[in-house]
Amino acid sequence: MNEMTTVTTAKDWASDQEVRWCPGCGDYAVLKAVQRTMPDLGVAREKTVFVSGIGCSSRFPYYMASYGFHTIHGRAPAFATGIKLANPELDVWIITGDGDALSIGGNHTMHVLRRNLDCQILLFNNEIYGLTKGQYSPTSRVGTRSPSTPFGSVDRPVTPCMFALGSGARFVARGIDVHKNLPDVLKAAHAHKGASFVEIYQNCIVYNDEVFASFTDRGVAAEKQLWLKAGEKMLFAGGAKGLALDTEKLMLKIVEGDDPAVLVHDPQNKGIAAMLIEMPPEFPMALGVIYEDPRPTFETAVIEQNRSAAEGKAPDLQALVSRGQSWQVTKEPREL
Amino acid sequence: MELRNATRSRVKDSYVATATHLLTEKEAHAHPEPEAVVVRFAGDSGDGMQLTGGQFTLSTALAGNDLATFPDFPAEIRAPQGTTFGVSAFQINFGSCSIETAGDQPDVLIAMNPAALKVNVDQLRDGGLIIADEGEFTPRNLTKAGYEANPLEDGSLARWQLVHFNISQLTLDAVKPFGLGNKEALRCKNMWTLGLALWMFDRDREPIVQWLRTKFAKAPELAEANIAALNAGHAYGETVEMGAPFKQHHIAPAPAEPGLYRTVTGAEALALGLVAGSQLAGLQMFFGSYPITPASPLLHHLARLKEYGIVTFQAEDEIAAICAAIGASYAGQLGVTSSSGPGIALKTEALGLAVMTELPLVVVNSQRGGPSTGLPTKTEQSDLYQAIYGRNADSPLPVIAARSPADAFDCAIEACRIATRYMTPVMLLTDGYIANAAEPWKVPDMSGYEPFPVQFHDTPPAEGEGVMPYARDCDLARPWIRPGTPGLEHRIGGIEKQPGTGNIDYSPQAHAEMTRIRAAKVAKVAESIPDQDVCLGEPSGELAVVGWGSTFGPIHQAVRRCRNRGLDVSHIHVRHIWPLPGNLGELLRGYRRVIVPEMNSGQFKTVLRDQYLVDARPLTKVSGHPFRIAEIEAAIEEALA
Numbered sequence: 001m002n003e004m005t006t007v008t009t010a011k012d013w014a015s016d017q018e019v020r021w022c023p024g025c026g027d028y029a030v031l032k033a034v035q036r037t038m039p040d041l042g043v044a045r046e047k048t049v050f051v052s053g054i055g056c057s058s059r060f061p062y063y064m065a066s067y068g069f070h071t072i073h074g075r076a077p078a079f080a081t082g083i084k085l086a087n088p089e090l091d092v093w094i095i096t097g098d099g100d101a102l103s104i105g106g107n108h109t110m111h112v113l114r115r116n117l118d119c120q121i122l123l124f125n126n127e128i129y130g131l132t133k134g135q136y137s138p139t140s141r142v143g144t145r146s147p148s149t150p151f152g153s154v155d156r157p158v159t160p161c162m163f164a165l166g167s168g169a170r171f172v173a174r175g176i177d178v179h180k181n182l183p184d185v186l187k188a189a190h191a192h193k194g195a196s197f198v199e200i201y202q203n204c205i206v207y208n209d210e211v212f213a214s215f216t217d218r219g220v221a222a223e224k225q226l227w228l229k230a231g232e233k234m235l236f237a238g239g240a241k242g243l244a245l246d247t248e249k250l251m252l253k254i255v256e257g258d259d260p261a262v263l264v265h266d267p268q269n270k271g272i273a274a275m276l277i278e279m280p281p282e283f284p285m286a287l288g289v290i291y292e293d294p295r296p297t298f299e300t301a302v303i304e305q306n307r308s309a310a311e312g313k314a315p316d317l318q319a320l321v322s323r324g325q326s327w328q329v330t331k332e333p334r335e336l
Numbered sequence: 337m338e339l340r341n342a343t344r345s346r347v348k349d350s351y352v353a354t355a356t357h358l359l360t361e362k363e364a365h366a367h368p369e370p371e372a373v374v375v376r377f378a379g380d381s382g383d384g385m386q387l388t389g390g391q392f393t394l395s396t397a398l399a400g401n402d403l404a405t406f407p408d409f410p411a412e413i414r415a416p417q418g419t420t421f422g423v424s425a426f427q428i429n430f431g432s433c434s435i436e437t438a439g440d441q442p443d444v445l446i447a448m449n450p451a452a453l454k455v456n457v458d459q460l461r462d463g464g465l466i467i468a469d470e471g472e473f474t475p476r477n478l479t480k481a482g483y484e485a486n487p488l489e490d491g492s493l494a495r496w497q498l499v500h501f502n503i504s505q506l507t508l509d510a511v512k513p514f515g516l517g518n519k520e521a522l523r524c525k526n527m528w529t530l531g532l533a534l535w536m537f538d539r540d541r542e543p544i545v546q547w548l549r550t551k552f553a554k555a556p557e558l559a560e561a562n563i564a565a566l567n568a569g570h571a572y573g574e575t576v577e578m579g580a581p582f583k584q585h586h587i588a589p590a591p592a593e594p595g596l597y598r599t600v601t602g603a604e605a606l607a608l609g610l611v612a613g614s615q616l617a618g619l620q621m622f623f624g625s626y627p628i629t630p631a632s633p634l635l636h637h638l639a640r641l642k643e644y645g646i647v648t649f650q651a652e653d654e655i656a657a658i659c660a661a662i663g664a665s666y667a668g669q670l671g672v673t674s675s676s677g678p679g680i681a682l683k684t685e686a687l688g689l690a691v692m693t694e695l696p697l698v699v700v701n702s703q704r705g706g707p708s709t710g711l712p713t714k715t716e717q718s719d720l721y722q723a724i725y726g727r728n729a730d731s732p733l734p735v736i737a738a739r740s741p742a743d744a745f746d747c748a749i750e751a752c753r754i755a756t757r758y759m760t761p762v763m764l765l766t767d768g769y770i771a772n773a774a775e776p777w778k779v780p781d782m783s784g785y786e787p788f789p790v791q792f793h794d795t796p797p798a799e800g801e802g803v804m805p806y807a808r809d810c811d812l813a814r815p816w817i818r819p820g821t822p823g824l825e826h827r828i829g830g831i832e833k834q835p836g837t838g839n840i841d842y843s844p845q846a847h848a849e850m851t852r853i854r855a856a857k858v859a860k861v862a863e864s865i866p867d868q869d870v871c872l873g874e875p876s877g878e879l880a881v882v883g884w885g886s887t888f889g890p891i892h893q894a895v896r897r898c899r900n901r902g903l904d905v906s907h908i909h910v911r912h913i914w915p916l917p918g919n920l921g922e923l924l925r926g927y928r929r930v931i932v933p934e935m936n937s938g939q940f941k942t943v944l945r946d947q948y949l950v951d952a953r954p955l956t957k958v959s960g961h962p963f964r965i966a967e968i969e970a971a972i973e974e975a976l977a
Contacts, residue, residue: 015827016802017839046822051663062827062840067819069666070829071659072689078656082663082671083819085647086622090667090819108659111652302647310643317615317782320644321608321745325543326598326779327398 005042026177026202053100057124074105077112092119114168115298126204134207164197171196228288267292372431374439379448384526389426400589403430406438418480432588436889440964450481471504510568514561524565531569600777602741602770607637609748618789620645622664624657630768631702654682668818674700696755703767714960715769718936735914737765739888796823812857868917873906876926894968921948
């Protein structure tokens with residue numbers, strides 16, 4: 001990535017295209033947050049590529065005044081891989097949804113994470129298929145009634161951040177569409193070198209309204225949101241409560257805020273990260289950067305191997321086609 | 337214009353390059369029975385028959401013979417030993433004349449066990465020679481192969497000449513000094529057999545000895561054991577008097593154009609052609625692929641060529657392979673992906689996106705027998721419809737087909753040229769036969785190829801004007817704008833768009849216009865390809881035999897034989913399958929009859945009928961094996977009767 005910082009404003013990042021999401025959709029808030037965050041990253045528009053699959057959220061690239069590629073359902077990580085390998089200078093963002101990334105594209109999500117391609121993956125999770133008019137998704141809770149599940153869904157949902165962690169992601173974070181902390185999460189994702197997986201709880205006002213109300217409603221937010229910060233205590237409810245490790249049961253427990261056992265957030269602790277991701281309903285929702293432990297990136301390894309394999313060898317097309325066991329024919333074709 | 341001429345002259349040239357020597361009419365008459373021999377090595381899939389065949393091919397090429405090969409192996413990596421479905425064979429046709437097919441019927445069959453004999457013996461010409469390893473004709477192996485009695489003893493092979501000896505035991509004796517275990521020692525059997533074959537055809541052992549020393553550099557005792565087996569097989573031929581059928585043959589070198597030659601398989605030639613194509617375009621190549629038979633060798637070859645600016649990416653699946661290649665093209669490299677029919681099916685949706693976003697892409701399909709998993713290791717030409725029509729909606733793209741291993745080189749370059757000049761995905765068809773078969777190749781002079789450097793668009797629009805990613809040049813191609821170019825930020829995708837701006841536009845006018853432009857652009861490719869020529873015979877007459885792809889060899893030989901008998905028949909070979917050459921319709925109408933031999937149920941025949949309303953008749957073969965010359969000869973005779 002370019003070391004030089006580029007000065008832009010949020011307005012510079014808005015394209016001239018009319019935004020066409022439903023009024024009140026959480027996607028608007030995420031778009032604004034991203035456009036507001038880009039100037040703080042000091043990156044240039046021409047070096048930025050937003051790549052998306054298919055779904056409501058995947059229209060996102062059209063609204064950014066950078067380069068953008070709206071591809072096919074579920075495959076954005078594969079396109080991003082080709083783009084980044086072809087030009088590692090580019091700052092690549094993948095915009096996807098719960099169906100796009102975890103249903104039709106689950107395979108590619110797994111592999112882009114395990115390979116650790118340097119990119120930011122923003123998964124807009126609204127627990128529903130919006131663009132196809134409201135069928136249940138792989139993150140929908142059991143019992144979700146939808147046109148395709150009129151009696152309620154029966155299959156258990158996937159937890160996106162657990163899927164990411166299990167796939168070998170080295171950066172796993174969560175945010176909320178309308179929350180003021182979202183830009184900070186995006187900045188952390190961008191600062192991380194490697195595949196940064198960010199699940200954004202996004203409200204679908206038409207087909208799944210209020211599905212995250214149990215922790216996003218203003219009234220319960222303090223009690224039900226735990227914003228993690230590296231090196232700081234895991235406190236919520238205005239500092240009145242905290243999380244500690246039940247060493248007997250090897251699971252998290254809620255304790256008083258002033259309890260000396262309250263854990264300090266260490267993003268490199270994968271075991272605690274897993275517990276934070278899958279806390280039971282009576283616990284708060286863990287948000288912010290849950291896990292971060294950088295490793296060398298895929299494109300760096302590919303480029304380095306190509307460089308070292310090519311070392312000392314000059315490309316010579318004529319020599320290449322002449323290679324192998326060859327023989328010289330000197331005589332003219334026989335005369336008849 | 338220069339480029340067009342260069343392309344044209346290459347097409348002419350490749351006639352010479354595909355076979356060591358193109359027989360002239362005169363020459364064909366002068367040598368009515370050219371000296372050529374077809375040898376088939378057959379054994380268990382663990383017997384190393386492909387290796388034996390490959391090395392025999394090399395020594396034959398080095399001896400200056402023209403040749404063609406046909407590796408024929410089972411889909412199973414290690415089928416149960418001794419069974420008929422585990423038989424692996426390698427056929428080579430070589431001679432002092434022009435060779436264009438792997439040969440109809442073997443003259444010599446080397447059978448390493450009863451199953452190999454059973455599967456292959458019926459294809460041997462009457463009076464042909466069988467060499468069998470009697471050591472493997474045990475009651476157990478005979479039962480496994482389904483023989484009730486030992487065919488070496490019961491007279492059932494009387495149609496042929498039979499020699500048998502205990503190759504297994506002779507090999508064990510030869511490698512005894514090296515102290516190998518029984519199993520390892522028996523593995524040298526193939527080298528013993530190769531030594532015998534080298535004696536039979538008066539071939540030099542030295543290149544094989546060198547090859548063995550390199551191959552077993554880390555285990556010199558294995559190298560020496562194999563060399564000992566090779567020498568023992570050779571010495572056996574020299575010293576044992578077996579009678580008339582078993583004699584030494586000398587096949588004179590085939591006349592060839594002066595120059596440097598090497599053997600090449602289709603997969604190698606394709607890899608080299610893609611490298612050359614991307615270099616001529618001035619681009620780095622990105623090759624995204626997922627392993628599949630018989631396409632994987634292309635990935636293996638390219639993975640070793642890092643110094644040519646090639647990134648190879650083994651993706652998680654076929655879809656990711658093509659999507660990553662499209663992503664690389666979007667970012668300014670030449671994206672290439674490769675597969676076989678079932679994998680191409682998986683790539684279809686992404687191909688549509690490449691059509692829609694008008695990005696260059698080369699898609700190689702090494703066709704195999706299908707549908708579904710079908711015959712993974714056998715050859716067929718049945719993905720023609722898939723290549724031309726096999727996408728949702730109106731999504732045309734250029735299709736070209738290679739006719740031989742060596743021709744794959746020029747076809748790959750042509751695919752790169754079309755993809756970059758017209759900003760379009762291009763389908764390049766080869767097949768399992770071309771991919772695996774080897775033939776001598778006159779090493780091309782790379783300075784004879786006209787470069788076709790790509791110009792990226794990098795001029796920002798004037799103040800107050802927008803970026804026009806879907807503007808058109810004289811070929812109707814859109815500009816290629818790489819991300820990273822300041823002032824040209826824009827968005828593309830699979831949604832229908834407004835002409836020029838590329839902005840989302842679902843309007844009836846926009847869709848109708850863009851559909852028309854996409855088709856017109858692909859049709860325009862016909863303007864930069866050579867006119868269709870007649871590769872043997874007259875430009876009009878009684879009968880044209882029209883072929884495409886790997887049926888070139890048998891069709892060419894059949895037409896030649898028939899013409900030598902005075903029949904009015906011509907051979908037309910079509911490389912550009914879509915769009916078709918501009919003069920093809922007119923050319924075909926100049927013949928009273930048209931037959932189209934192809935290894936499918938008549939797909940190209942249907943395309944020709946549809947495009948030109950000509951009464952093209954099919955000659956089809958879907959057995960997983962290439963046409964025999966005689967089959968096409970019979971069809972020609974019938975058509976002219």
